[in-house]
Amino acid sequence: MPPRGCSRRPARPWHGESALHALCAESARLWPSYAAALAVPLHDSGTLLVGIDAGDRREVERRAALLAGLGDDVEVLDGRRARALEPAPGRVSSAAMLAQDRAVDPRAVLSALLTRLGARVVARAPVDRPDATVIATGARLPAPYAHPVRGVRGEILRLRGDVGLTRVLRGWVRGEPVYVVPRPGGEMVVGATSEEHDGPPVVTVGGVRRLLDAATELVPGLDRAELCEALARDRPGTLDNRPLVGPTGDAGVFPAAGHFRHGVLLAPLTARLLADAVEGAAPDPSLDPRRFPPPEERC
Ligand SMILES: Cc1cc2nc3c(=O)[nH]c(=O)nc-3n(C[C@H](O)[C@H](O)[C@H](O)COP(=O)(O)OP(=O)(O)OC[C@H]3O[C@@H](n4cnc5c(N)ncnc54)[C@H](O)[C@@H]3O)c2cc1C
Numbered sequence: 191m192p193p194r195g196c197s198r199r200p201a202r203p204w205h206g207e208s209a210l211h212a213l214c215a216e217s218a219r220l221w222p223s224y225a226a227a228l229a230v231p232l233h234d235s236g237t238l239l240v241g242i243d244a245g246d247r248r249e250v251e252r253r254a255a256l257l258a259g260l261g262d263d264v265e266v267l268d269g270r271r272a273r274a275l276e277p278a279p280g281r282v283s284s285a286a287m288l289a290q291d292r293a294v295d296p297r298a299v300l301s302a303l304l305t306r307l308g309a310r311v312v313a314r315a316p317v318d319r320p321d322a323t324v325i326a327t328g329a330r331l332p333a334p335y336a337h338p339v340r341g342v343r344g345e346i347l348r349l350r351g352d353v354g355l356t357r358v359l360r361g362w363v364r365g366e367p368v369y370v371v372p373r374p375g376g377e378m379v380v381g382a383t384s385e386e387h388d389g390p391p392v393v394t395v396g397g398v399r400r401l402l403d404a405a406t407e408l409v410p411g412l413d414r415a416e417l418c419e420a421l422a423r424d425r426p427g428t429l430d431n432r433p434l435v436g437p438t439g440d441a442g443v444f445p446a447a448g449h450f451r452h453g454v455l456l457a458p459l460t461a462r463l464l465a466d467a468v469e470g471a472a473p474d475p476s477l478d479p480r481r482f483p484p485p486e487e488r489c
Pocket residue numbers: 326327328329343344345346381382383422423424425426446447448449450451452453454455456
């Protein structure tokens with residue numbers, strides 16, 4: 191999502207963006223069978239993209255045109271149609287329906303994966319020499335593989351209440367990017383800030399305030415919701431925003447890292463590509479970890 195106030199970019203993808211979109215689309219196609227195998231619900235009521243003021247409207251239009259240009263199913267709506275679909279938001283100046291967007295609860299996915307793996311998950315390094323070592327330590331990779339990945343802090347809130355929201359709302363409120371994801375049982379996730387930083391990911395007063403201001407202006411009923419949790423995590427960003435999946439050049443060492451904003455979406459595709467890499471398949475060049483040589487090897 192573009193940073194605050196950045197609305198001048200034309201609605202054309204840059205090369206890396208379309209490569210990333212293609213990966214995301216391929217992984218999205220794998221999600222229904224992946225979710226079924228894990229017995230995790232996948233919510234497919236789509237995402238309503240919305241904006242409040244004139245600047246937000248330009249962001250909605252730019253994003254809608256970009257996604258339509260990349261082949262997504264995008265329907266631009268007037269305010270009346272948007273309200274008929276989703277009455278919970280207050281006044282919106284612009285809206286677009288992204289019907290193919292799906293949502294899943296990442297905690298439910300992780301818990302299902304851990305249950306499936308059972309006793310094979312150990313809290314210490316195995317003593318035997320492994321056939322393959324997969325590096326998947328998030329925003330901080332061990333040396334000598336650390337250099338392509340940096341932490342980009344994201345803060346999110348978990349709220350509880352009944353505001354009658356039936357699908358994901360995503361958009362801009364006076365330039366502030368925000369989304370609200372309703373979950374069964376009344377939980378709502380509000381996110382997400384985005385900030386480059388060197389320290390540990392901590393929840394900040396400013397981050398929480400910006401999220402709450404934007405979310406409550408977008409959905410006024412959230413004012414009465416319970417604020418259950420605020421948390422911060424580092425997204426593992428790379429220089430080209432694409433993950434690192436494949437061989438390192440060191441025998442038996444394979445990163446599955448650098449998934450930045452799309453690690454959940456890209457999980458099934460990553461699992462497949464990683465298994466192929468471990469079995470000796472050539473990596474997808476756009477994900478090849480060797481595309482970022484260590485600093486001393488660069489010209
Ligand atoms: C606020 C926010 C919102 C997001 N929203 C979305 C979204 O809507 N859709 C989406 O697809 N993605 C989203 N993401 C991105 C997604 O969460 C990441 O891409 C994904 O979590 C990266 O997965 P990972 O396994 O590389 O790292 P992590 O999820 O960070 O997991 C790394 C794990 O490794 C462990 N670890 C670290 N060091 C060691 C060690 N030395 N030994 C053993 N274990 C270690 C850590 O404790 C951690 O459990 C979001 C991220 C944030 C922060």
